Structure formats: structure tokens, C-alpha cells
Amino acid sequence: MAYRFLSSRVVPTSNRLTRRFLFIFTLSLSFTYLCYSLIFCSDTTMQSPSYEQHRCLLFQNVGGKKLLQKSHYCTMTRGDQKGLRDAASNVGLTHKGPSPSQNQSKHSAAFLNTARSTAARDPKANNNNGTPKFGNKKLPNAIIVGVKKGGTRAVLEFIRVHPDVRAMGTEPHFFDRNFDKGLDWYRSLMPRTLDTQITMEKTPSYFVTKEAPKRISNLSRDTKLIVVVRNPVTRAISDYTQTLSKKPDIPSFEDLAFKNRSLGLVDTSWNAIRIGMYVLHLENWLQYFPLSQIHFVSGERLITDPAGELGRIQDFLGLKRIVTDKHFYFNKTKGFPCLKKPESSSLPRCLGKSKGRTHVQIDQEVIEQLRDFYRPYNFRFYEMVGHNFRWD
Numbered sequence: 001m002a003y004r005f006l007s008s009r010v011v012p013t014s015n016r017l018t019r020r021f022l023f024i025f026t027l028s029l030s031f032t033y034l035c036y037s038l039i040f041c042s043d044t045t046m047q048s049p050s051y052e053q054h055r056c057l058l059f060q061n062v063g064g065k066k067l068l069q070k071s072h073y074c075t076m077t078r079g080d081q082k083g084l085r086d087a088a089s090n091v092g093l094t095h096k097g098p099s100p101s102q103n104q105s106k107h108s109a110a111f112l113n114t115a116r117s118t119a120a121r122d123p124k125a126n127n128n129n130g131t132p133k134f135g136n137k138k139l140p141n142a143i144i145v146g147v148k149k150g151g152t153r154a155v156l157e158f159i160r161v162h163p164d165v166r167a168m169g170t171e172p173h174f175f176d177r178n179f180d181k182g183l184d185w186y187r188s189l190m191p192r193t194l195d196t197q198i199t200m201e202k203t204p205s206y207f208v209t210k211e212a213p214k215r216i217s218n219l220s221r222d223t224k225l226i227v228v229v230r231n232p233v234t235r236a237i238s239d240y241t242q243t244l245s246k247k248p249d250i251p252s253f254e255d256l257a258f259k260n261r262s263l264g265l266v267d268t269s270w271n272a273i274r275i276g277m278y279v280l281h282l283e284n285w286l287q288y289f290p291l292s293q294i295h296f297v298s299g300e301r302l303i304t305d306p307a308g309e310l311g312r313i314q315d316f317l318g319l320k321r322i323v324t325d326k327h328f329y330f331n332k333t334k335g336f337p338c339l340k341k342p343e344s345s346s347l348p349r350c351l352g353k354s355k356g357r358t359h360v361q362i363d364q365e366v367i368e369q370l371r372d373f374y375r376p377y378n379f380r381f382y383e384m385v386g387h388n389f390r391w392d
Helices: 002-009 016-045 049-062 065-070 078-090 101-121 152-159 179-189 204-208 212-219 232-246 253-257 278-285 299-304 306-316 364-385
Strands: 142-146 165-167 198-202 224-229 258-260 294-298 328-331 336-339
Touching: 142 152, 142 204, 142 212, 152 165, 152 198, 152 224, 152 306, 152 336, 204 212, 204 278, 224 278, 224 299, 224 306, 232 253, 232 364, 253 258, 253 364, 278 364, 294 299, 294 306, 299 306, 299 336
Parallel strands: 142 198, 142 224, 165 198, 224 294
Antiparallel strands: 328 336
16 A cells, blocks of 8 residues: 555556566565564563563662662562672672772672572572572571670671671570481571571580580581680679579579588589580590691680781681671770771671670689689690690
């Protein structure tokens, strides 16, 4: 019809060459229009959730806030958003320079590849609404096994600053109290980690639990163990102070620490005293783990030189020294180091009120008696680990 119209109204009928040209031109226009229509329809109807999900991930990092809100694939919990940031940091997406947009395009593809490979490894890595969860829940590569009131919480919070470490915030007590719940239960408690990250947990009571070394060894003989130790007399007083805050009606420290104070007979059945006999517990661990797989942290140096202690922990875990002295400041009120203010927060990160609390005042004679009691245990411990902690 277009051909007849053009041939009758626009050009003479005798001009065959012109008519042929118009015919071919009209036909090509129609064919081109048909192709573009098919392409547009297929793009609209055939987009997969995977495509939309990746598009959402890309916009997440270039700041397309309004676009993100239009897609249900972009609805994330805070935990999922943290996992997204962790994944981004591990492919170099985190940028601290003056113009983040300059690096966006070259890193987006790498980030999306990481997302795809993670989904392929863990087909269950999505929650019910299709939101991606990055990484896998793995059994821990390293465990802070002790000791109570030695500084384990501080070590955990400080090492978690490292981008290659993901750790449980609570104590699972799997190898002492909850072993009958099984490995699937234990694994389900772990944070999701990427292949390049270390999974950690801390339960200080493991160090004094007889069955814990064998159970951890059966799980993995390559597990790295961290033990935070402290002057056993100071540790016992701190332990008692914590218990007293919860149970104000308990007997005095002296009554619990001694069977007969006049004779200097210490009650080693009291848990606060027994924990500080480090060498006895270590002998149990060395039946299942070589000393090279156990790293000892000085609770005293953790206060006076937190960066130094964290540097040695990072070396032990095979990590680059990223947590340094620039991350710490000394809080004079608590008498303890705190983490400096993170970029995403308006407040510094200090440990809770229960950390750094004032100890109960104990008679100096009682302290001297306990020092005499612990001295031979301390010397044997120094010899066994090859380090003098200078508690005497």
C-alpha cells in the first residue's frame, strides 16, 4: 500500500528505477521496525530474576537509591547489607579516595562475578524473599578457647576490625555444653564468610573443659587456637568481682579461696582458683594439638600495647597487619584501650560496662599467699610455652 501510494502520488509511473528504489526502501524500513519490536518485547518479558538482581547490586554501589526502591530484589536486611559490603570490600570495591565514581565501572564486573560464584557454591544462600546472602556458613578456622576474665572479649572485638575476619558475637559453648546438638547446629550459628575470610568464635570455658581439646581435634586438627592469659591472682579477683555483681550474698573472696587460710591451704576446687593453674590445662591440650597451633596473648600487654598484641595475633592467623595502633586510644575512665570511632559511627567502640570494672579490695596478705601458691605453676607454664609473662 505504501508502495502504491508513493508511486502514484510522489513520482511518475514511467520511472521504473525510482519505483524499485522506493519499494526496497519501504521494505527495509518495515523489516527494521519489526526487528526492533521483537528485541524490545523479548527484553521486557524475558528478563530473569538473576538479571534484575545483578542490576540491583550494581545500582546499590553507584548510589541509585530511587531505582533500588523499585525492585523487590533490593529489599535487604541490615545483616544482608553488611554481607554485601563485605563482599564488595573483598573485590576492591571499597574506595577511600576523593572520587569513588572513577573506580566504579572497573570494579562492578568483578563484584558481580563474586556474587554469581557465591550463589553457585551455595544454592541455599537466599532467604525466602530472594535476597542474596553472600558467602557460606563454615566451621571456625580459629577459636579463642580461653581464659575467662583474661581479655577474650577485647581480643574478639579488636580482631573483628580486620576485613578478613568474621566472628560470632556470642559464645556458642558447643564443645562444652552443647556438643550433643551436633555440627549442623554449630555451623548454623556461624556468620557467612567468603573463601578469603576466617571464621572465628570464642568460648573461654573451653580451655578448662577436659573434653574440648579432643572434640576440636576430631573436628579439625588444623584449627588455630588462641588463649588469652593473665596474672592468675588478678584473674581470680576479677572473676570473683563479676560473680559478686550477680550474687551479692556469696561468701567473701578469702573464704572461697582457702580451705584453711592460717595454714595457707588454697581451695583448688573453686573454679576461680582452678582456672589460673594454666599449665595443668595446657598439658591436656598438648595431647591433641602441637604448641605451634596455640597462640598465647598477654592480658596485661593487651592493655598497655593493644596494637602489638593484635599484630602478633594477625601474624599467627596468617593475616596482613591491618589492625594497628591507629585503631586504638586509651580510655582513662575505664583504664582500658578502646577502638577509635569507625567512619560509619559517631561514637568510639568501647567494651561494655562489665569490662574494666573496679575490683573488690582484697587484703594484701591474701594476695601474697596466692602469689606463693601460683608461683610454681607459673614457672612451669613459662617453660612449657617458652615465654616469661612476668607475673612474679
